[in-house]
Amino acid sequence: MAAPLIVARDLSKTFLVARRRGGALGALRGLVDRGGTEVHAVAGVSFGVGRGELLAFVGPNGAGKSTTIKMLTGILVPSAGEATVDGLVPWKQRKRLARRIGVVFGQRTQLWWDLPLIESLELLRHVYRVPADRFRSNLAAMRELLALDPFLATPVRQLSLGQRMRGDLAAAVLHDPPLLYLDEPTIGLDLVAKARVREFLAEINRDRGVTVLLTTHDLADVEALCRRMIVIDRGRLLYDGAIDDLRRRYGTHRTLVVDRDGGAWDVAPPLPGAELVKTEGPRAWLRFDRQKVSAADLIAAVAAGAPLRDVAIEEPAIEEIVRRIYGEGTGAAVAEDARSGRTASSGGTLPADEPDRDAPRIIPRSP
């Protein structure tokens, strides 16, 4: 039974933010009395990540995603709690861990700005002391996977954001790290570049067995890539589980789109257990709770009122679901969780290969 790659238990990080006082007198007082306000960037987060997982941290800006990642790389020391990554305590064994992880910060670069991309990549062979032949084959693989060849000889400062991100992705994995952290890897990229980043992540996860942990606030990343996601807000875990479960649990509302055959909807369609969102010419959108009415019944009812040409059912976007979780924080689902005994303190210790690992947990926000 393989141990999980990452175990985090009650990980917390509190920053002291200096209080700013107004006026000259206030500034003077600030020099003497450095009192500040405590900001709980991460407040008691527990989770486990198994080898080979591809997992997303989702949350709005300032939710604590980056802070969590930084603690797991060792660049930040937590205020409380513990964590191990590949058996190491990150902030105590940062340099040792550095050889086993790749890190990409979406808005930063580790590439040498003025030099051709290839120079920065070649340097990494020496930074990580990768055997020459191993390095050559890795570089060849990355050149193909990320299509680096057209700009390998271009100075990094002349690269587009998407090209630079591809360069940074290659730079992060050339030393064969079993674990790759990415903080907002798709931020600022256009759709094509985003798709390429996702393809890359899926491929190194699948073909090279790299465990990938990324943060994002683009839920399309999550839908395209991950089976499991962790929703985090204001430093707390709101959800940890499979995306499908999240949909099942929160996404009870779906939308039926019906196209009328001939003419517009001058009278509203019959709505047993559904509400009319809008009509547009012959097309109408009906939002319904699938626990109250089945799609088949609803379609039958609408079809009885008017001849239909086409029907479609729209699944709720994860985005909307997550917005609901943010909005509720605590809710029916949480009460349910409390009953089943899944709370923040018990959930994080789940070993990676326990059978119910994929079972979601929704963690109540403390008052």
Added chain:
Amino acid sequence: MRLYLEVARLSFRRHLAYRAATIAGLFTNSVFGVLIAAVFTALYRDRAGDVAGFSLPEALTFVWASQSLITFAALWGWWEIATAIKTGDVVADLMKPFSFQGYWLSRDLGRAACHFLLRMLPTFLVGGLFYDLALPRSPLTWLAVAPSLVLAVVVSFGWRFVLNLSAFWLLDHRGISSIAVLVVNFFSGFLVPLAFFPPELRAVTNLLPFRAIVMLPIEILLGQRAVAPALGIQLFWAVALALLAQAVLASAVRKVVIQGG
């Protein structure tokens, strides 16, 4: 070790790229060399003999040597690390399995090697072509200048490294920058040879590291100072500043890992 050589090589190549800056800089250094040489020539015209042990050719050698040291020893400031701290790119370097200080020292030595070829040698050659300089006849003296120059860069780097790390605490380095440039220019002997200073001020400069950056290499070149003790003083400051830098770095890293920088 191989890594640090590679870093220095990359840094060398990187600085090689700025062709326009090289030509403009060479021009500026030469113009100032001519101007300052004119001042010294005027100073010596009405005097027979030396000023504070400097003959006119020695004074002119000082002028051209100090001009050629400007870029080589980064006398006018260098804020690459501070910039990386501000942008946050420094985090990537801190997460690498290498010595952060060693990495930046290698980068700076690569930079200095490039500036030696592109800026220092040409500037000094301009001076040598158009002025009567007091150049050493013994190849041994030239040989002694080489390690002295390397040590000058290492001392200068230690000082700049510490200043750059202040960016972990301060929002802006411009205040520190202007003071630091003034201090280095004055106490290193860049503006006028330290021998020209009154004794009290000389006593102060003897306690500071800055003469190891400009004055000592020039005094070795001019044969005004015994080589071994001069190199010894430079070595002392190189080590002392490296240790100081190490301590400041440790405290900066402690701050970053606790406060998030």
